[in-house]
Amino acid sequence: MNTPQQIAEIFERHLSLINMPDEPQRLYAPIRYSLAEGGKRMRPVLAMLAYNIYADDIQRVLPAAVAIEVFHNFTLLHDDIMDNAAVRRGRESVFAKWGSNVAILSGDVMMIEAYRHLQGVEAKYLPSVFERFNAMAAQVCEGQQYDMDFEIQSKVAVAEYMNMIELKTAALLAGSVVIGATLAGADEEDLHKLNKFAIEVGLAFQLQDDLLDSYGDEQLGKKIGGDILEGKKTYLMIISLSHATEEQREVLRSTHLRTDITDEQKIAAVKEIYDAVGARQMTEQQISVRISRALAILDTLSVPQSRLEYMRSYVESLVGRKK
């Protein structure tokens, strides 16, 4: 077994050795660019940790882990076009650097690249892994569509929001975990449990992400309040709308559109209502419930507790329970 840290290093080393064609240059350069310095590698690490619960020869999960990471980065590349986002992980987005046509087509070939890596899956597992991968990929797109729909929708129910993030964020984490465990020979019952486990983790992770955007640590280099300034319908916003007075609701809905106050004042005005209705506590509560539920599911797997240690600590670190 490997620690999450070791796993991330194994993955990074493997990824750095992957060859891609040089030509056409404007097609493949953006792919290399977006895979380099690529964030936490959370999805491949989850796939590899899930594999490691059942088996030790972790090399066998690498092709699928790469496929998932490449697919994830493809979605970011296309999301940045749709969201008109100029910055990704502190650098220019592909869209900003090369323009939208290059971003569309490089993204397309990046999705195909993801499938090419899936070719490395052993033939006996290929049909089931392929099916799982496709289902997960479609769910991510469905989630992104609902997220865009919400922008022009006046009311979004909490249940609708949870369904959206289950598709947009949690499905990919669940797919990663299930594919990793499948390749290690886990049985159907464990796969079913792992799926539920990872959905809970994914929901908690997304809520945590929403929370950090409004209550994160500026010292970590991230600007606070971006979601508020965009008027994004995050969990904090939706749950606040559902608990607010009519007067507070009006503030929540219109503050980001005001031109007579500064950004800092807008953020303060919205957070005042978040605090008044207890949105932060409710979100933290949700995260805590989801993670506890996830860890409880983990305990019911058909393996000795010692095999679960690293997955447990990794999941806790994702939502800041541990470093």
Added chain:
Amino acid sequence: MNTPQQIAEIFERHLSLINMPDEPQRLYAPIRYSLAEGGKRMRPVLAMLAYNIYADDIQRVLPAAVAIEVFHNFTLLHDDIMDNAAVRRGRESVFAKWGSNVAILSGDVMMIEAYRHLQGVEAKYLPSVFERFNAMAAQVCEGQQYDMDFEIQSKVAVAEYMNMIELKTAALLAGSVVIGATLAGADEEDLHKLNKFAIEVGLAFQLQDDLLDSYGDEQLGKKIGGDILEGKKTYLMIISLSHATEEQREVLRSTHLRTDITDEQKIAAVKEIYDAVGARQMTEQQISVRISRALAILDTLSVPQSRLEYMRSYVESLVGRKK
């Protein structure tokens, strides 16, 4: 065995029975829209004709044939965004009807749909068909990138152009034929020959397409001269540039940019030079050579001549040799 006509009907019926999710509506409606009334279905028909050379139970090739057709339509959907094209097959393009964000994301999920249909391929053929499908898909994107690169490139050699259309057009036809024959159990040698055969067919088909844009029959409802007005680097243009005097070259390069003459005059000015250098005849000659070469390869396959009749007549019909 089935005639090309019967095969097209079997395919169309099968396609019409395919279910897709209803929600999110803005994600799946454009896919349904773009698959309906979808042109000649040339690629699935080729896959099915290739299957039929070796085996009769044509139902077995349908999942792969659908995957290829859905993939092809996905490329059109994204190409229309990149080319800013408002019309596709006489109707509004998805891009024009729903906007570019919807076209990007529906296109993405359409590519995933293509892969989902590939799940229907028998497990024993899945690894090789999957690999072929991925290679073909990447080639199509590479071809599209070169095509876009050519727009801003002052000189394009004939060989560069042929390489581009081999990737953008012929690769998909070759993939269709090879996947169809693979599923019918064709051996490696025949697959290799069929690949070469279909590349020639694809090149001839693309040259024919270029030719029809300048010399087609207006009565067929297609506007003549669109490529000339856009200043597109087609085979006719590239071969004319390579045979023209310096003075003629200047006319070829600049006519589409002029604002002092009508579209009809622009088209006439360019076609006058095409005619002077014999570009039409050279293109027809190329098409004829490619098709003869393709048909000669077909004759060397390890099957009785009677199995090849429908493929032969279909290919001839594609370039107008027969109705």
